[in-house]
Amino acid sequence: MTRDINKLIDQMTIEEKALLTTGATMWSTNPVDRFDIPAVTVTDGPAGARGPITPGIGTQVATLCIPCGSALGATFDVPLLEELGVALGHQTRSKGARVLLAPTVNLHRSPLFGRSFECYSEDPLLSGKLAASFIRGVQSRGVATTVKHFVGNDAEFERMTINSVIDQRTLREVYLLPFELAVREGGSLGIMTSYNRMNGVYCAENRELLQDILRDEWGFEGFVVTDWFAGFTTEGAAHAGLDLEMPAPPRGYGKFLAEAVNEGRVDEADLDRAVRTLLSTFERLGALDDEPQAPMAIDLPEHRQLARRAAISSMVLLRNEKVNDQALLPLNTNGLKSVAVIGPNAERTRIMGGGSAEVMPHHRTAIIDVLRERLGAKVAVRHEAGGNIDKTTPTIDPLMVKRPDGTPGFEVVVFDGDASNNTELTRVHRPDGRILLVARNDAGVPTSSYHFKATGLITVETTGQYVVSLVEVSPCRLLLDGELVVDGASTIPARGQSFFGMGSVELTAIVDLVAGQQHELILECDATNKQWAHGAQVGLQFVEQDDPVRRAVELAAECDIALVVVGTTDDWESEGHDRDTLDLPGRQVELIRAVAAANKKTIVLVNTGAPVDMSWASDVPSVMQVWFGGQEMGHAVVDVLLGEADPGGRLPTTIPERxxxxxxxxxxxxxxxQVRYGEGVFIGYRWYESRHLPVRFPFGHGLSYTTFEIGQPDCDDTEISSDQKVTIRIPVTNIGNRAGTEVVQVYVAPRNSSVQRPKKELKSFAKVNLSPGESTVITIELSPRDFAFWNPSDIYRSVLRPQVTGESASISLNQKGFWQVDAGLYDIHIGSSSAQIAQQVVIAISNEIDLSE
Structure with missing residues (x-):
């Protein structure tokens, strides 16, 4: 049913209109029953549609888990991203939602950024092109995207309040570009503002960003929503163009916005504009006719195949040297008798990062399990973890804990008031050691003034000493078999990084447990203070007595091949905090070098979402970056190891030497x-090339199992004007004996410039899959914008140019910057990475071009 939105707005009261500008719950907007306007549900996120549940809290519904953002960046595959978008649009609808809080297009400014895994690349063009394609796919299923986080949220440090100081040229050429492409080419119906301030003004109330650039320049017609719990002022946000504050309860919109309009502090036209934007978007989606729908788990075979194909397409073969005149990869299984699979992530393969991007996947695949299955009984696949890399003690697994009635998990009994009150309010269930209660998610749980007791019966397989741990959000005590073992209530511990910065540092104790015997574990929690969640994460881990590295080296020496799976976890790489170092956690570097010394046929798989130190890479013949590859990661890795698929990825971010x-x-x-973006436009490879700094592996690098030749490009016209594009045709041939994948990358390099510019910048790319001997021709177009830089200088237009052209000079405070193309020669570099250039074309621009005219 089509609604007359303007007529609807005219009939609504100020209070009803203001109600629409804020959330009713954590994951839904407010309904207006008088006009049959339903609540609209939103859901995270980039790696899968989780549904209306906060990660780690409450019972989640399983969903498709695709590779992380950096893995998708490594695909360099625009059509693939659209396919993934269609699948996530379908999954979003299955969760009863109409808005997907994705994609994340912040940039890899530093490899230590905690959410690097969630973002595509260090390169703004690659990020924007992939995001636009993903958005088109999602929105084709009647789901709006909210490209995020707009803008300058490229670290987790003090993200709620920090001031990102970015000059106008850097802002335009680098950090705004992915958002611009998401809007102009992807048609995104939503934008999510970041928490931080941008040059002194919170992004949620920054009119230059939300109105001048986003709407007036880019033609954005969708809605702008805050990041969750982002702070702002009512008047500033309304004037700037913010449409929706999330989640409930409101802090600046809703009833506060209604009061501001009634008191004349906010123009009612600003409120009407926000409501019109929201209702028009929901009408366009068909969401105004939706009936409430319970979240469903839809596990489709085609989605599994797509996730597997995406993981394969993301894997970057960094190094593949020959041993005994043969490359280790793909594995030659002829005569292969044994494989040592070593490393902490071989059995616990990490498929996603932490934070709001977490989902409960339909299933997980571990590399070692799939390898055993595929190699069969003829090859002995043996395993040693080689050490522990957990940042905190692993959460108690559902397989080792039962409720008193024998079902898996913890029984949580909620009581009224403090510990002196035994009046029971409700009972809830938690499947594992993450025992958090949220009033909005758990029926019968109040917002404050209660306490609870969680009981679980623990059974372990090995007798010995164990670490038992507590990371608390509110004061808790942990009792084992009736004895207090960890006390986080008598003295409140310091705050740590868990639970988005709300959790404490980890408290631990060493306990003795007997195999096969049930041990009663009780968590007592004081939830009398008012906050959004109460409880703790309870962990348990066996204390190793032998040296795990020694055992791993002994195994490696006994086997034909050693496969070492190293990496991080969703605790090391997560929303809420940045990493402190590039180093692999634990003793993993020692493990790699010791195994390589014991077995010259050593392959290392790097299971991370962001670059790590690879100073050890030259010590091993083969290295492959496999990222956080989603639910089908195990199958995809083994497909590539066995040569059933070509490693299709290329580095979307530089791996530095240090x-x-x-x-x-x-x-x-x-x-x-404050954070100052002092490197300016020199992000990623632009910096290393301009400063002549060596890198471990360059941007765009990635090997295939075959060999490609990029032929002499053909260009119809080597001159360009303001209304003219240059078309370049590039022949590519697979000259090897296997089918494989090549990514042709096109960079523009100005020979001279009126401003300091990078040596070259990525301006186009194309991915091809070719059979042995097959050739194809890639056609790319370069527009004047691909040669331009942002000129923020008013004095150029108002004073300097009139002196040359004879125009009358004038100075206006309202004048804006503009895209400028210098006259001169430009080299078009064509190659397979930023460091491996195969061909070159020279383009001449005879006259300076002002693209604003």
Whole structure:
């Protein structure tokens, strides 16, 4: 049913209109029953549609889990991203939602950024092109995207309040570009503002961003929503163009916005504009006719195949040297008798990062399990973890804990008031050791003034000493077999990084447990203070007595091949905090070098979402970056290892030799409430090339199992004007003996410039899959914008140019910057990475071009 939105707005009261500008719950907007306007449900996120549940809290519904953002960046595959978008649009609808809080297009400014895994790349064009394609796919299913986080949220440090200081040229050329492409080419129906301030003004109330640039320049017609719990002022946000504040309860919109309109502090036209934008978007989606729908788990075979194909397409073969005149990869299984699979992530393969991007996948696949299945009984696949890399003690697994009635998990009994009150309010169930209660999610649980007791019966397989741990959000005590073992209530511990910065540092104790015997574990929690969640994370881990590295080395020496799976976890790489170092956690570097010394046929798989130190890479013949590859990761890795698929990925971000070489070093993550983007436009490969700094592996790098030749490009016209594009045709041939994948990358390099510019910048790319001997021709177009830089200088237009052209000079405070193309020669570099250029074309621009005219 089509609604007359303007007529609807005219009939609504100020209070009803204001109600629409804020959330009713954590994951839904407010309904207006008088006009049959339903609540609209939103859901995270980039790696899968989780549904209306906060990660780690409450019972989640399983969903498709696709590879993380950096893995998708590594695909360099625009059509694939649209396919993934269609699948996530379908999954979003299955969760009863109409808005997907994705994609994340912040940039890899520093490899230490805690959410690097969630973002596509260090390169703004690659990020924007992939995001636009993903958005088109999602929105084709009647689901709006909210490209995020707009803008300058490229670290987790003090993210709620920090001031990102970015000059106008850097802002336009680098950090705004992915959002611009998401709007102009992707048609995104939503934008999510970031928490931080941008040049002194919170992004949620920054009119230059939300109105001048987003709407007036880019033609954005969708809605702008805050990040969750973002702070702002009512008047400032309304004037700037913010449409929706999330989640409930409101802090600046809703009843506060109604009061501001009634008191004349906010123009009612600003309120009407926000409501019109929201209702028009929901009408366009068909959401105004929706009936409430319970979240469903839809596990489709085609979605599994797509996730597997995406993971394969993301894997970057960094190094593949020959041993005994043969490359280790793909594995030659002829005569293969044994494989040592070593490393902490071989059995516990990490498929996603932490924070709001977490989902409960339909299933998980571990690399070692799939390898055993595929190699069969003829090859002995043996395993040693080689050590522990957990940042905190692993959460108690559902397989080792039962409720008193024998079902898996913890029984949680909620009582009224403090510990002196035994009046029971309700009972809830938690499947594992993450025992958090949220009033909005758990029926019968109040917002404050209660306490609870969670009881679980623990059974372990090995007798010995165990670490039992507690990370609390509110004061808790942990009792084992009736004895107090961890006390986080008598003295409140310091705050740590867990639970988005709300959790405490980890408290631990060593306990003795007997195999096969039930041990009663009780968590007592004081929830009398008012906050959004109460409880704790309870962990348990066996204390190793033998040296795990020694055992791993002994195994490696006994086997034909050693496969070492190293990496991080969703605790090390997560929303809420940045990493402190590039180093692999634990003793993993020692493990790699010791195994490689024991077995010359050593392959290392790097299971991370962001770059790590790879100073050890030259010590091993083969290295492959496999990222956080989603639910089908195990199958995809083994497909590539066995040569049933070609490693299709290329690095979307540079792997540096050392952290001190990185562009933001010295200006990351910030200090005294401010972060200065001092490297300017020189992000990623632009920085290393301009500063002549060596790197471990360059942007765009990635090997195939075959060999490609990029032929001499053909160009119809080597001159360009303001209304003319240059078309370049590039022949590519697979000259090897296997089918494979190549990514052709096109960079523009100005020979001279009126401003300091990077040596070259990525302006186009194309991915091809070719059979042995097959050739194809890639056609790319370059427009004047691809040669331009942002000129923020008013004095150029008002004073300097009139002196040359004879125009009358004038100075206006309202004049804006503009895209400028210098006259001169430009080299078009065509290659397979930023460091491996195969061909070159020269383009001449005879006259300076002002693209605003």
């Amino acid at each position: 952290i001190e070489h990185t562009p933001a070093y010295g200006n990351f993550p910030g200090e005294h409430g």
